[in-house]
Amino acid sequence: MSESVSVRCPACRREHLYAAPVYPCACGAPVAPTLDAQGTATVITHRSWDEEWVGVRCGACGREDEWPRPELGCPCGTVLRVPVVETGTGEDADADADAGGEADTDAAQQKTPVPRRTFQPITIRTARDAVTAAAVYLRWLGYRDIRRADQRPPTGIGIAAHGLLAQVDPTVAPASLRDVECLWLTAMTESAACVYFSLAGYAPEARARADSLGVPLFVLDLTGTPQPVNSLADELDATGAR
Structure with a gap:
């Protein structure tokens, strides 16, 4: 289960205790974005694909995928984007691998086929x-x-x-x-x-x-x-x- 942090709504000043949703990695291990306890939640006024997804690395197999950026709906009607500690993107890892160094090992690990586990669905509400x-x-x-x-x-x-x-x-x-x-x-x-x-x-x-x-x-x-x-x-x- 992911760690909870306190999130304040900048519109109504309410405090909320929030835990990021957990998603299943292809290896079967649960992964969740790391919340930034020192960051400030921002109001979502418009949406774009790049802003709605965040890179998350699995601690079990090292694989990195993009998952929905955490959001919180306040009772006042405001939708908040919860700050996270980003791990980068797969493209960044590939670029590092081309430059040499430790990223070569990471890239090789990410390309290793992982046996499929039991599928774990995500409930659809939106x-x-x-x-x-x-x-x-x-x-x-x-x-x-x-x-x-x-x-x-x-x-x-x-x-x-x-x-x-x-x-x-x-x-x-x-x-x-x-x-x-x-x-x-x-x-x-x-x-x-x-x-x-x-x-x-x-x-x-x-x-x-x-x-x-x-x-x-x-x-x-x-x-x-x-x-x-x-x-x-x-x-x-x-x-x-x-």
Whole structure:
């Protein structure tokens, strides 16, 4: 369990005791951002991908991944960004490795395949949670360097990993034929595979088109567990990243 710190809301001056959420590393060990007890919480007035994610290194296996930056909702209606002690990013580690030194060993350790453990889902309450759940699942499958996709999809949120483009649709409408085709076309231009995650399922024609294009389809239930919708998704779930 992560350590708790006192967080003061700058709007209403309330004090809150806050503990960062714990996420499952691919090795199975729990990881959580290190909270900065000396830092000051800031009010979130707008959102951007870079500000919402923070690099966290697993103390068990040394692997570093990006996880949602801790947030706290105050009863006064203010949403606060809780300060953390950042560990850097995977890109920084790679740059250090190119320069030589101890980072060579760290990079080699990070690239060592880790056997998949039992999947530990992230409960979905918000659209942000849906993206986190999909990212956790992709890491569990073995995909690395998960980040925001370069191109924004017409619906939902695009995330990418090495050799993979994923679309997460947190809306209440089933994904359409056009949604699936747009994802597939974008992945083709990037010479990447693709996968679709939806909260509300898929229109019948979207499922049929996904089968013909080779797009795995998953439905995210509210527990955060991706449920395969077609045989391509069943295969991906069984074999993981290749």
